[in-house]
Amino acid sequence: MDFALTEEHKMIRESARAFVEAELMPYEDEVEKTGEVRPELLEQIKQKSIENGFYAANMPAELGGGGLDALSVTILEQELSRTSMALQYAVARPSGILMACNEEQRERYLLPAIRGEKVDCLAMTEPDAGSDVRSMKATAVKDGDHWVINGTKHFISHADVSDFVILFVATGEEDTPRGKKKLITAFLVDMGTPGFEVAPGYESVSHRGYHNCILNFDNCRVHETQILGEVHKGFAVANEWLAGTRLQVAAMCLGRCERAIEVASEWAATRKQFGQPIGKNQGVSFKLADMLTEFKCAELMTYYASWKLDQGTMTDSDAAMAKLKATEALAMISDEAIQILGGMGLMNELPLERIWRDHRVERIWDGTSEIQRHIISRAMLRPLEQ
């Protein structure tokens, strides 16, 4: 067993950390206060991250991406997430699902996404189909060599700054031993296609400057060449990448955990009450010990799953456990960090209140904690069922 990171892994960490400190963190206050990332700022970050090779680093080198292994992608994500969602997002990592593009789609979507010319978003969730995503009501019906899309998607992240959406809609039904099951197809749909509207989403407690949107489709016609993968095989395309997305969420939590622990430790060591640093009280120091232990546990599980992804042996359960542990660790750590700071923890002078507000979504998106437990327990019980 070898837990050592390679020199390359360590350099990626150092370099990404320096990049985040120099190019992203200086804008944290501005974004939190205005709730926006100015278009010029978004462009500036994009250019800097292209220059330094962080843009689309998750994509293969042959296609112009960074060509990183999964563990490196995790480490990069961990470092980028030391800052806020809105700023870290500006260093785009196109969805891995785009690797399913055919030749012609590569030219039109995948390669421009890697070059920073087009931005993608992904839409599955609907008002009536969240965890039970297969129950989606949006449909596409074939009409000659076109498909006609109708329905509504909500909670769609950064659709307001995207150029196209990877859209999942129902295209039929099949009979299975457990009843009728919808068949899902993935489409690539350009913003501005007639019959497709991107509307502002909800105001959320999390992620200032990073918005969710509502997508409305009203007899939106798209050509059959816009289908990603095969008809009715949308989930086959998605499933291959969903576990990777869960690792990304886990990695994101790690960076936030670390930053919260740093702020809290520094405070505990220097803030004096009753004539001594508050960290001298076990009531405070034991909290720190538990925070670090939770973090290390989450980090090990996330690195382990990433390493397995590199070996080609990662299971859905590995990714689910990493996401579950890391998101729950961040919940505990961001809350306890604020407790250690006392009143100052709630104030926007320090990043903790943001980390605490932002963390809440991590246990919900990309599969709620309950859905992760469902995945983990199913893998345990299925083999034992008679």
Place this chain on the structure above:
Amino acid sequence: MKVLVPVKRVVDYNVKVRVKADQSGVETANVKMSMNPFDEIAVEEAIRMKEAGKADEIVAVSIGAAQAQETLRTALAMGADRAILIETDELVEPLAVAKLLKAVMDEENPGIVLLGKQAIDDDSNQTAQMLGALTGWPQATFVSNIELGDGSLEATREVDSGLETIKVNMPAVVSVDLRLNEPRYASLPNIMKAKKKPLDTKSAADYGVDVTPRLKTIKVAEPEARSGGVIVGSVAELVDKLKNEAKVL
């Protein structure tokens, strides 16, 4: 022109240094180590010379434990072309470092050697000067600006009284100061490329240099904690305090 850049692995500048319990030195176990910040500036300057078409090869050298490889890889990822590690577990003093560097220079024939003005661990600030003396090359120390000319360079030096500009013939030894430039962070593609760049490992014996320390460390201790200062209200009060409290007047 070839640029030689020595880089040292030191305790990271963010780390609060602690003295070992047995007072034999400072704690380095489980402590984050990085490239000496002044050396980063030297590497950056070398890369800028290369980007400006004034240098064609950058060779980074480190003298130290096997882990100093990481420091060299960082230099390679920033943009150095080749690296040499002179591996030793001894604590190598500035004179021995200078002798080893001279031996490397004899083999490599660089047109300029760019060094950090000092390393932030022992703060000796001696290597560049000793190297200048050993090689007989002109030296420019504490440099905050370099203008490369034909066969010579103009260096702006930060001295106590302000800035001094001197002209030295090349080849030359130059030690760099904080304000020379702002070092870049390694880009991802360069990190990936660094893996494939050559890194030779040598020993001090390969160069026939004896690195046995000439100094004996008796003990290392924390400096005494400083007691807070006071703000005086007037010159009269200051004079009074100097006379009657500090008793220095």
